[in-house]
Amino acid sequence: MSLSAYSKLENRFTRLGLLEETSGILHWDSAAIMPPGAALARGEQVAQLKALSHNLLANGETADLIAAALEQQDLNQWQKTNLELIRRKWLRATVIPEDLVIALSKACSASETVWRNARIAADFEMVRPYTETVLSLVREAGTAVAEKLDLSLYDALLDQFEPGARSQEIDPLFDDLTQWIPGFLDDVLTAQDRRPPIQMPEGPFAVATQRELAVTFMSALGFDFDYGRLDISLHPFCGGTPDDIRITTRYDENDFTSALMGVLHETGHAMYERGLPKDYRRQPVGAALGMSIHESQSLLVEMQVCRSREFLDYAAPLARASFNGTGTAWDVDNLYRLYTKVERGFIRVDADEVTYPAHVILRYQLEKALINDEMKLADLPAAWNQKMQTLLGITPPTDREGCLQDIHWFDGAWGYFPTYTLGAMTAAQIYRAAVQADPAISAGIPAGNFTPLMAWLRQNIHASGSLVPAAELLKQTTGQPLDPQVFKDHLKRRYLAD
């Protein structure tokens, strides 16, 4: 019996998925353990896998199979959605001319390299010409996609990270937060000043002990070390494959708190990947949704659960015992104040959950203006500093603490930033629905029992893969579209209630 066009497409995407898994392992290896001299050869190995994937995806046979499969009447809902996602992947892979792909890749590589030095030198002008080229090619590629998918230019870029998201829908959400944050931040800082000062537990904290504690919490959250690892890398991430999930972190012997919370964040990502529907492994419909849902799963674990007073009731005594901690710095109250400390700062990756949205909104507004040619790249530093003053009341001393701090734009990732704050808002909304649906979820936390939480997340979020778009999934699980009020309520409860 010959296979249907749809089945042949599935087979093709299984092969693509296997290539992606292979790349995933190579990528983890490069970041975590590869000897430095292997970098050049590794780059060639990865480029080769990319070329093979592109060829498998973009060739004419794929187009014919899609056309034939669209005629099939025997597909179930998962298969229909899979076919639509396959079609969009194929469209994106074929719409950008190959010479533009190559030019963009080269431009990004050059700009990123110069950016590393420009950031050290705090000299935006050093990298600007390179980033002009990147921006211009990103706009060219985005325009091709926008025309094909009938999207605005910015949405065409955004859509690759967050399928279905539209700036028209993001604008009012972010405008709401923009109005609200400055006043709320003042209130939070005032309330914080009234509380006892935060004490830092005194180190040193042996790396082996930090790791052991992290493994304890990961295991409690449901991370199965038969299907994953915890290692070290300069920039923590969650990589690998659904059957081989590889979390990384970095340890600071003088401060155990950041590695620990980083691991818990990545564990949220890992549990999502691990919970994806096995029946559609390696198919687009079985893959994770866009960045906002992915980030919602890490932020739900980190921000909603692990920075809560209830979690610290469970975790603080374990941490104190691990490190043989003595003194009031180890009190649950103090550790809670430490893990929910808020401050005005320049650096996004160091920001707390109250100020983080300001960092994102600033970038979102600036990148939209740049993409839409409403602003010149040369004006970026001044515009950045002005927005920083408006939103957080501070001005970066140099561009190193300003518009040069993130790699994204210099490396060609435009349209990515809003997903962080969409993820934070989504996390708050999903978590509220979860604890309302099953009282055992909040009851379990002080006891270190996360089984009810993870069971609910797996059933309601993870196991649906990409069957429905993020916005619809949110409506299904929480009964309403993304609502900034839920996020604001969470922040008010945590930072003002005392």
Added chain:
Amino acid sequence: MSLSAYSKLENRFTRLGLLEETSGILHWDSAAIMPPGAALARGEQVAQLKALSHNLLANGETADLIAAALEQQDLNQWQKTNLELIRRKWLRATVIPEDLVIALSKACSASETVWRNARIAADFEMVRPYTETVLSLVREAGTAVAEKLDLSLYDALLDQFEPGARSQEIDPLFDDLTQWIPGFLDDVLTAQDRRPPIQMPEGPFAVATQRELAVTFMSALGFDFDYGRLDISLHPFCGGTPDDIRITTRYDENDFTSALMGVLHETGHAMYERGLPKDYRRQPVGAALGMSIHESQSLLVEMQVCRSREFLDYAAPLARASFNGTGTAWDVDNLYRLYTKVERGFIRVDADEVTYPAHVILRYQLEKALINDEMKLADLPAAWNQKMQTLLGITPPTDREGCLQDIHWFDGAWGYFPTYTLGAMTAAQIYRAAVQADPAISAGIPAGNFTPLMAWLRQNIHASGSLVPAAELLKQTTGQPLDPQVFKDHLKRRYLAD
């Protein structure tokens, strides 16, 4: 300007080489650090890479390019040899029908799985039916190759591990050793009994310290950690890629000697891979020669150099200092006796260099008889035990210590075993030529200076890649064909001279 057929072939083999490098990293990862639950998915990833490689190698375009390149008059000697090696690779890839490849792969997998239990149960009959199937399919595949390459059936199998080797040339070498070993072994054991008893240094030996010491010796031998790693795996090996060489070992806290010598052995393999000609990276002519030259490089480092009295003059004080060793067990004389201890034993992988050839010759004679249908598989256990008695004067208590001990035959690797002893003989002959050519080589060893040795090996062995066949390379570098007398002289000098 359009590329010549030869250049197109080179490009194709660069792509094949990149896929092989990728497989090399995945293989290392599986053996060293992969979580167990990932095994199934990893198997699929590797199979996918294999299929891609096979398709790239065996398709019609390759055949056309080879035919066209054979007409080119502008190729230098490296390119001509490369083309011939490419042609042979292509022949091997196309001569075995695809359904036979699949049947063989399945049969090997089944036989290997049953063998693991049969070995534990010491029950050869348990696995025999599965191995009958493997043997029959190996013969079928071998026959196809033999006809195409005009070789005997056994040589067709041998040739895949050791290109150019012929059993007709191996037979007299091995017959010579077969006659010589039993009497020599008696003499060695008598001489050994006259020496002071061997003392084992007392542990425990911390793994971290063992590793540190291994790294010291690896570095002294020229292993560059910018281009490689040392890790742990159940079965030690040297894997990865020439720019990213990954050695593994396993540590025993009660005995530091075996991990250390294992690492030095693998370092010999590593230095060969690292010294291959960069200009022909990823081309067949730039790759390592067959197993006997590869094994000669590991055995040259381990057996010729690192188990010598001169090496221990350098290494023993370092080891003693690392482990804070006290007492006469740490004397150079004692450690030398320990590292050159000879005994009659059942297990090949535990054998010393005097008895090792007996283990290999036994297997070579038996596998040849089985492949040539001169013996039934059912008769293997009895034949094994009888040969063991003749060669080493001992009889295995069960088949676990007899014909079930090695994975090779059960996993489909027939024609592999002789390369071990060819490698040991080759090592002796190359090392003799090296120390004759440059007196600084032996002079450097007690001082821990291996630069002259490695410079000579790189220039005379490593850098020639596969430009000339193993037998010719041996003649070029040592002035004569493989001569068992050189190996016997080495053994006599080491084991009887006192």
